[in-house]
Amino acid sequence: MTAPSSRISARIGAIAESATLAVDAKAKALKAAGEDVIGFGAGEPDFPTPDYIVSAAVEAASEPRFHRYSPAAGLPELRQALAEKTTRDSGFAVEPSQVLVTNGGKQAVYNTFATLLDPGDEVILPTPYWTTYPEAIALAGGVTREVFAGPEQGYRVTVEQLEAALTERTKVLLFVSPSNPTGAVHSPEATAEIGRWAAEKGLWVVTDEIYEHLTYDGVPFTSIASLPELADQVVVLNGVAKTYAMTGWRVGWMVGPTDIIKAAANLQSHATSNVANVSQMAALAAVTGPLDAVEEMKTAFDRRRRAMVDGLNAIAGFSCPTPEGAFYAYVDVRGALAGGERPAEIAGRTPETSAELAELILEEAKVAVVPGEAFGPSGYLRLSYALGDEDLARGLTRIQELLGTA
DSSP: OOOOOOOSSSHHTTTOOOOHHHHHHHHHHHTTTTTOOEEESOOOOOOOOOOOHHHHHHHHOOOOOSSSSTTTOHHHHHHHHHHHHHHHHHHHHGGGGGGGEEEHHHHHHHHHHHOOOOOOOHHHHHHHHOOOHHHHHHHHEEEEEEOOOOOGGTTTTOOOHHHHOOTTTTTEEEEEESSSSTOOOOHHHHHHHHHHHHHHOOOOEEEEETTTOOOOOOOOOOOGGGGGGGTTTTEEEEEEETTTGGGGGOOEEEOOHHHHHHHHHHHHHHTTSSOOOOHHHHHHHHHHSHHHHHHHHHHHHOOOOOHHHHHHHTTTTTTTTOBBBTTTEEEEEEGTTTTTSSSBBTTTTTTHHHHHHHHHHHIOOOOEEEGGOOOOOSSEEEEEEOSSSHHHHHHHHHHHHOOOOO
């Protein structure tokens, strides 16, 4: 018998490690070793989960019925609440049968692409993109067609760019607003234009709305799912992680046509079964409760956002547009790389890529940032401002001292 050529399957071996989690893990490892590292890597609010949500979880933990298996698609009361929440916030009227509760937003992403795609089907992927999207698409057998929108257009793709990427194999458009990693928010008019284009082309639209409550400067959130033309060809992805500071509770969901949700629930029944019931009850308290705590967090994020943009734009070779949503700054650092207007020499080295620059910033300034290669082309850095004001100021000062001011 011939020995297999590899111990790891080609399908799994081709998956790249999550760059954001890798940076966060490296920063935490350095901290554990006694280094004073400041982490701008992970997109994780520094606030505790609001008390009323934690109380709901504690109460649920004492109820024997939550000690048992529950329906793979989610607790009925949570599916009902999520249907009502989607109708309220996205302007997209749905029934509980159109909701699948997942183990975090990432499972919703994978479930969706695994359910929609056949091998070779293409997904138009606006770039910069969240690092998990292309891996989930590839794992489902799909092919990404990246459409890059740079800082000169506010990191927002246009219909003309999407049209140029369309082929006979295109099946899905991924639409994310507010965006991770850029914080870009599409206007209501641009959202409607893109939605109508997708409907005319007969495409599925997968829209990730996990940052829906985090917009600034009066910029509105607009759900592309609210377009009537897309009602039967749209899947909404969401979760409690970002809005309610619940990254560790692992509750997400997908909303879509009943046949898609039924198929995705069947997949999940074999992959993980139900989401932990205590976490589901915490999510129920979150989505049916007040948004007061969310508004308090948003006020802090807004303050940090302005400090982050000002601090980054004060660094030689850096240029950072002001993000209108989420809690990330996506800074153009091409000017600080070899061949740029203000190339940086750090420890005798001039970085040629944003990956090299990020590595040097971590080594020399003890500040963790995520390079643009994790989200598309080189030449950019993503910094999360979902961390304390003091750490944010110290981190920016260290980068300024390392690279010089503009």
